[in-house]
Amino acid sequence: MIGMTKSTTTEVDGVRTDRMPPVETGVRPARPSVRTVVARAALPVAMVLWLLSLRRVHLELMDDLGLIEVLPVLFWVALGVLTLGFACHLRGPRLSHAWSAAYVIGLIAIVHATPSLLYPTVRYSWAWKHVEVVDAMLRHGGTVPRPGWLDIYNQWPGFFTVNGLLLRTTGLHSAMGYAHWATPVADVLLIGPLLLVYRTISRDWRLIWGAVWIFFSCLWIGQDYFAPQTFGFLLFVTVLALVLKQLPRVRPPGAHPAPQLVPAAVSPGGTDGGGTAGREGWRPALFLMVVLCEGVLITSHQLTPLMLIAFLTALSIPRRNRRVVLPVLACAVVMQAVWFATVARPFISANLRNFIAAITSPDSNAPTWLTGLGSPAPGQILLAWVDRGLSAAVVLLAAIALWRRPWTRRTPLPLLLLAPLPMPALNSYGGEMIFRSYLFALPAAALLVAALVLRTGPPVRVRAVASFALLLAFLGGLVFGYYGKEMMESFTAREAAATEFLYRTAPAGSMIVSVTNNVPDIDKDYDRHTRVVIAWNLLANRQLLLKNPLAGVEDAVSLAAPPGPVYLILNRAQAAECYITGVLPADTVDRLATAVDSSRLFTPVFRNSDAVVYVLSDRNAPEIQPHPRPPQHAVQQQGGRP
Amino acid sequence: MNRPAPARPAKALPALKLPAFKLPALTRLSAARLGLAASGWLALAATTLPEALMPLRVTVAAAFLLVCPGAAALRLTHPVRPGRHRDTLEAVVLAVAFSIVIDTVVAEVFFFTRSITTLRAVGALALLTTLLALWPVGVRRKRAASRPGPADAPDRAAETMPVAGAGSDGAGDRSPDGRNAP
Numbered sequence: 038m039i040g041m042t043k044s045t046t047t048e049v050d051g052v053r054t055d056r057m058p059p060v061e062t063g064v065r066p067a068r069p070s071v072r073t074v075v076a077r078a079a080l081p082v083a084m085v086l087w088l089l090s091l092r093r094v095h096l097e098l099m100d101d102l103g104l105i106e107v108l109p110v111l112f113w114v115a116l117g118v119l120t121l122g123f124a125c126h127l128r129g130p131r132l133s134h135a136w137s138a139a140y141v142i143g144l145i146a147i148v149h150a151t152p153s154l155l156y157p158t159v160r161y162s163w164a165w166k167h168v169e170v171v172d173a174m175l176r177h178g179g180t181v182p183r184p185g186w187l188d189i190y191n192q193w194p195g196f197f198t199v200n201g202l203l204l205r206t207t208g209l210h211s212a213m214g215y216a217h218w219a220t221p222v223a224d225v226l227l228i229g230p231l232l233l234v235y236r237t238i239s240r241d242w243r244l245i246w247g248a249v250w251i252f253f254s255c256l257w258i259g260q261d262y263f264a265p266q267t268f269g270f271l272l273f274v275t276v277l278a279l280v281l282k283q284l285p286r287v288r289p290p291g292a293h294p295a296p297q298l299v300p301a302a303v304s305p306g307g308t309d310g311g312g313t314a315g316r317e318g319w320r321p322a323l324f325l326m327v328v329l330c331e332g333v334l335i336t337s338h339q340l341t342p343l344m345l346i347a348f349l350t351a352l353s354i355p356r357r358n359r360r361v362v363l364p365v366l367a368c369a370v371v372m373q374a375v376w377f378a379t380v381a382r383p384f385i386s387a388n389l390r391n392f393i394a395a396i397t398s399p400d401s402n403a404p405t406w407l408t409g410l411g412s413p414a415p416g417q418i419l420l421a422w423v424d425r426g427l428s429a430a431v432v433l434l435a436a437i438a439l440w441r442r443p444w445t446r447r448t449p450l451p452l453l454l455l456a457p458l459p460m461p462a463l464n465s466y467g468g469e470m471i472f473r474s475y476l477f478a479l480p481a482a483a484l485l486v487a488a489l490v491l492r493t494g495p496p497v498r499v500r501a502v503a504s505f506a507l508l509l510a511f512l513g514g515l516v517f518g519y520y521g522k523e524m525m526e527s528f529t530a531r532e533a534a535a536t537e538f539l540y541r542t543a544p545a546g547s548m549i550v551s552v553t554n555n556v557p558d559i560d561k562d563y564d565r566h567t568r569v570v571i572a573w574n575l576l577a578n579r580q581l582l583l584k585n586p587l588a589g590v591e592d593a594v595s596l597a598a599p600p601g602p603v604y605l606i607l608n609r610a611q612a613a614e615c616y617i618t619g620v621l622p623a624d625t626v627d628r629l630a631t632a633v634d635s636s637r638l639f640t641p642v643f644r645n646s647d648a649v650v651y652v653l654s655d656r657n658a659p660e661i662q663p664h665p666r667p668p669q670h671a672v673q674q675q676g677g678r679p
Numbered sequence: 680m681n682r683p684a685p686a687r688p689a690k691a692l693p694a695l696k697l698p699a700f701k702l703p704a705l706t707r708l709s710a711a712r713l714g715l716a717a718s719g720w721l722a723l724a725a726t727t728l729p730e731a732l733m734p735l736r737v738t739v740a741a742a743f744l745l746v747c748p749g750a751a752a753l754r755l756t757h758p759v760r761p762g763r764h765r766d767t768l769e770a771v772v773l774a775v776a777f778s779i780v781i782d783t784v785v786a787e788v789f790f791f792t793r794s795i796t797t798l799r800a801v802g803a804l805a806l807l808t809t810l811l812a813l814w815p816v817g818v819r820r821k822r823a824a825s826r827p828g829p830a831d832a833p834d835r836a837a838e839t840m841p842v843a844g845a846g847s848d849g850a851g852d853r854s855p856d857g858r859n860a861p
Binding site: 174177178179180194195196198199201202203205206207208209226229230232233236268271272275278279320322323326329330332333336337 | 722726733736737740741743744752755756757768769771772773775776777779780781782783784785786787789790791792793794795796797800801
C-alpha cells in the first residue's frame with residue numbers, strides 16, 4: 038500500500054510473512070506467537086469494547102474533570118487493550134503498514150472521535166464561531182462588513198474561504214455538519230504528512246509508526262478542531278516534509294548507525310564517501326508549490342507562518358542546508374511582511390503596542406485562572422499539573438534521546454525540537470504560546486521519544502513492559518488535558534435551542550449580552566448584532582457584577598450604549614466556564630439569573646433547563662442610559678485563541 | 680516430521696518490505712490523465728444536479744476539490760522518471776495537500792474580488808486542473824534523449840545518478856525504506 042518496492046513476501050491474515058515453503062519438504066510454518074495473536078486480536082476487541090462503552094454515558098454528570106468522570110470502565114479497558122495490541126504489534130516479527138495505520142486510526146477514533154459521538158452538538162464554542170464566519174463570508178461573497186471583534190478573520194480569511202468554496206461546490210448549506218467531525222478527520226489527515234516528515238529522518242518503520250502513535254498520545258492541547266490553526270498545522274507539517282526531503286544528507290565519516298535504528302539521514306547507503314550529497318536546489322514547479330503553501334499559511338492563520346519562519350530559520354543554521362532552506366525562508370519572510378503591511382495592517386497597527394509590551398513582560402503567559410476574579414475548580418489544579426507534567430516529560434525524554442541516541446543529533450531533529458522554544462518569549466498569544474510551542478515541537482519530540490523508548494534488544498521483556506507502561510502513561514496524561522474541560526467545552530441541544538430562538542427573534546441591530554462567550558452559536562449573524570461579554574469588560578464592570586449582578590449588567594449595557602433591542606442570554610456552559618477556569622466566581626451566572634428574574638427591566642422570553650433568554654423590556658430606563666466611562670475596547674482584545 | 684527450530688529473535692529489527700503498488704500512469708496521455716483533466720468539468724456538471732441527487736453532488740464535488748487539482752499539480756512538482764514508480768504515500772498526501780492549497784488560492788482570489796460564484800470558482804479550478812493534467816512534462820528530456828551527441832549526457836547522468844538517501848527529487852525515486860525502486 039505504501040511504497041513500491043517489489044517484494045517476495047506475501048500477506049497472511051494481514052501479516053507480511055515470507056512465502057511458505059513447499060508442502061513436500063515437510064516443513065510446517067511455525068505457529069503464531071502469543072504476541073502476534075495479541076497484536077491481531079487487540080484492535081478489533083478494543084474497537085468493540087469502545088463502541089459498547091459509549092452506549093450509556095451520562096454527560097450531565099460531568100464535573101471539574103470532564104469526561105474522565107463519566108466514561109465507563111469499559112472505555113478505559115478498550116484504550117488499554119488497544120495500547121497493549123500496538124505495543125505487541127510494534128515488537129512483532131513483521132510490521133504491516135495496514136495494521137500500523139489501523140492501530141493509529143483506532144487510537145484517533147477512541148480518543149478524538151469519542152466527543153463527536155457523544156455530544157449532540159459541535160464541541161468548542163470557537164468551532165461554532167468559525168462555522169458562522171464561513172456563513173457570513175459566503176453571505177457577503179467576501180469581506181464581512183461590521184464584523185466587530187471578529188474583524189481578525191477578515192484579515193486572515195484563507196481557511197474560511199476554502200470552506201466557503203467547499204460549501205458552494207457541494208451545495209451544503211452550512212459547515213456545521215462536517216465541523217462536528219473535524220477533529221478525527223483532521224487527525225487522520227495529519228498521519229500522512231507526519232509519515233513524510235519521519236521518513237526523511239529514519240528508515241525504521243517501527244520507529245516511525247511508534248512516533249506517530251506517541252504524537253497522537255501526547256496531543257492534549259485541543260488544537261485539532263474546525264479552526265484555522267488546525268488547517269495551518271496540517272499545511273505546516275506538509276511544508277516541513279517537503280523541505281526536509283530536499284535537505285542534503287550527511288553521513289558521519291567512518292561511522293555506521295546502530296543496527297536497530299537506521300536513520301535515513303545517516304544511513305550507509307545515503308551518500309558516497311561521507312560528506313554531503315543531495316539535490317542541488319529546488320525543482321521550479323515544486324518550489325512554486327512550496328511558496329504557494331506558505332502563501333496559504335500566511336493568509337490563513339496568524340501564528341503558524343511565524344512558527345514556519347522560526348523553523349526555517351533554525352533549519353538554515355547548518356551551512357549545508359542553506360541552499361535549500363534560504364529561498365523558502367526568504368519567500369516566507371517577504372510574503373509575511375507584505376501581508377502584515379497590507380491586508381493585516383489594521384490588526385497589526387492596533388496591536389503593535391501589545392506585541393512590544395509582551396516581549397518585555399515574560400510573565401504574560403499566565404493562564405486565565407491566575408488573572409481571573411474567581412478560583413478554578415479543584416480538579417483543574419490536578420489537571421494543570423498532569424498536562425504540564427506530560428508536556429515536561431515529553432520534552433525531557435526528547436532531550437534524553439538527543440543525549441543517549443547520538444544518531445539523532447546528526448539529523449534535523451534537534452533543530453526541529455528547539456525552533457519553537459523562543460516563541461513564548463516573543464508573544465503570549467493570549468497565554469497560549471507556550472502550549473502552541475509544545476504543539477509545534479511535538480512532531481520532533483515524538484520521534485525522539487520513540488527512538489529512546491521503543492528500542493529493541495535485551496532485556497526484551499523489560500523493554501517491552503517499560504515501553505507499554507510509558508505508552509499507557511502518555512495516554513493517561515492525554516485524557517486529563519484533552520477531556521478535563523469538557524464540562525465547559527460541550528453544549529447540550531437545549532443550549533443550542535436557546536441561541537437558535539434568540540437569533541430567530543432578535544431583529545438586526547440588537548445587542549446580545551452574556552457573562553462569558555461560552556455559548557453555542559452565539560456569533561451567528563455577527564455582522565448584524567452587537568456583542569457584549571462582561572468577562573471581557575473592564576475590571577470595574579466585572580467587580581460591579583460580582584457586587585450587584587443586576588447593576589453589573591446595566592453597567593455593561595450602558596457602556597455599549599446600543600440603539601436597538603437588548604437581549605441577555607445565560608446558559609449552563611457559561612456557568613461551567615466560570616466554575617472551571619475561575620474567570621469569574623462559580624456562582625456568578627446563577628446569582629445574575631436570580632437577580633434578573635426579579636428585575637422589572639428584563640423579561641424572560643425563552644427558558645429551558647439549560648438556558649434562559651431575557652429581553653430588556655424598558656429601553657428608556659435611566660439605569661441603562663449611556664454615561665461617560667473609559668473605553669472598553671482594551672479588554673475586548675482578550676477574545677481568546679483565533 | 681521434525682518441526683523447524685523456532686527462529687532466534689533477531690537482534691536488529693528486520694527491514695520492512697513494502698508491497699509493490701503502481702499508481703495510474705500520469706506521464707503518458709493515459710485514461711487516468713484524461714480522467715484527471717475531465718474531473719473538474721464533471722464536478723462542475725455535478726453542481727447542476729437536482730436536490731434529490733445531493734449525495735452524488737457532494738461526493739463528486741468533494742472528491743474533486745480534495746484530490747484532483749493537487750494530483751494534476753503533482754505531475755509537475757514530482758514527475759516520475761522513466762522506469763521508476765511513483766511513491767504512493769507521498770503522492771496521496773501531497774495530492775490532498777496541494778489540492779487544498781490550490782483551492783484556497785482560487786477561493787481567496789474570488790474572496791478579495793468579491794466575485795465568487797459556483798460557476799466561476801469550480802470553472803477556474805476545472806480549467807486549472809485540465810491545464811496541469813495535460814501540460815507536457817518531460818518532452819524536453821525526451822527530445823534531448825532522442826538527439827545523438829553530448830547534449831543528452833546530463834539527462835542520462837541524472838537518471839543514473841545514485842539517489843538513495845540523497846533527497847531525491849522525484850517522488851518514487853526511492854522507496855520509503857531507502858532502496859531504489861526497480
